[in-house]
Amino acid sequence: MWAPEYKEFSKDARRLYEKERRSKHRSLFAALEEFANLRAGKKLWKDFRKHWPDFFPSWNYDEIEEPKPNAPYDEFDELRGERSIATIADHPEHVAMLWTDVTPDPILGMLLGIVTPPLQSEVETHEDAYYTTVAYIPAHWYVDWDDGALVYRGTCGFQDALYLLSRESWRAKVCAKCEYKFIAKRPAQKYCSTDCSELVQRELKLRWWAQNGADKRRKNSRVGKRRCTARRKLEHGPEETR
Ligand SMILES: [Zn+2]
Numbered sequence: 001m002w003a004p005e006y007k008e009f010s011k012d013a014r015r016l017y018e019k020e021r022r023s024k025h026r027s028l029f030a031a032l033e034e035f036a037n038l039r040a041g042k043k044l045w046k047d048f049r050k051h052w053p054d055f056f057p058s059w060n061y062d063e064i065e066e067p068k069p070n071a072p073y074d075e076f077d078e079l080r081g082e083r084s085i086a087t088i089a090d091h092p093e094h095v096a097m098l099w100t101d102v103t104p105d106p107i108l109g110m111l112l113g114i115v116t117p118p119l120q121s122e123v124e125t126h127e128d129a130y131y132t133t134v135a136y137i138p139a140h141w142y143v144d145w146d147d148g149a150l151v152y153r154g155t156c157g158f159q160d161a162l163y164l165l166s167r168e169s170w171r172a173k174v175c176a177k178c179e180y181k182f183i184a185k186r187p188a189q190k191y192c193s194t195d196c197s198e199l200v201q202r203e204l205k206l207r208w209w210a211q212n213g214a215d216k217r218r219k220n221s222r223v224g225k226r227r228c229t230a231r232r233k234l235e236h237g238p239e240e241t242r
Pocket residue numbers: 175176177178179180191192193196
């Protein structure tokens with residue numbers, strides 16, 4: 001049993017952590033959004049690392065740039081009894097699935113580091129084989145008995161971003177114009193950026209003009225003619241008097 005003061009301290013630490021995580025949600029979402037749209041390629045990974053150096057533990061990044069036989073993840077693989085071939089280089093594909101798949105389990109749990117992917121020796125189905133390609137970064141989680149809450153703490157920005165998104169999964173949307181996977185600010189948001197929404201507005205106007213423009217031009221020209229005749233009459237008087 002924990003001493004009451006330790007419990008209080010632990011609750012304070014938890015609240016502080018959760019507050020900090022929420023306060024960072026904009027940058028966490030920006031990184032996750034860029035990540036979900038990442039294509040394969042070392043150069044892209046280097047750029048991503050430069051933009052978001054703390055999004056993954058540095059050894060995860062190193063692993064992609066220069067695979068080392070004695071990377072720290074060996075420790076986990078030893079615990080699991082078998083070396084995994086998966087790295088976070090496979091992550092974008094799995095993460096992108098969250099935007100399109102209605103039932104992302106159990107991969108979401110694996111990405112969050114709370115569900116262990118099957119070992120090679122445990123593979124029985126095609127799904128199992130696929131799940132072995134998910135890189136596993138164990139996260140911290142525990143049950144707060146007094147609060148009746150499951151407390152989750154990611155071990156990196158990626159996991160915290162994913163956790164926040166999973167609490168508000170409506171935010172994961174695909175742009176109706178350019179198909180970019182984005183994290184929406186409002187439920188009604190359909191486009192990833194003002195560029196895309198303005199482009200659509202312009203296209204709608206052009207389409208409307210193409211369909212209705214001829215009519216409008218004809219009407220305008222009739223009104224124009226009437227105005228001209230009226231002006232002529234005003235300036236020169238009725239034609240019979242000239
Ligand atoms: Zn777009």
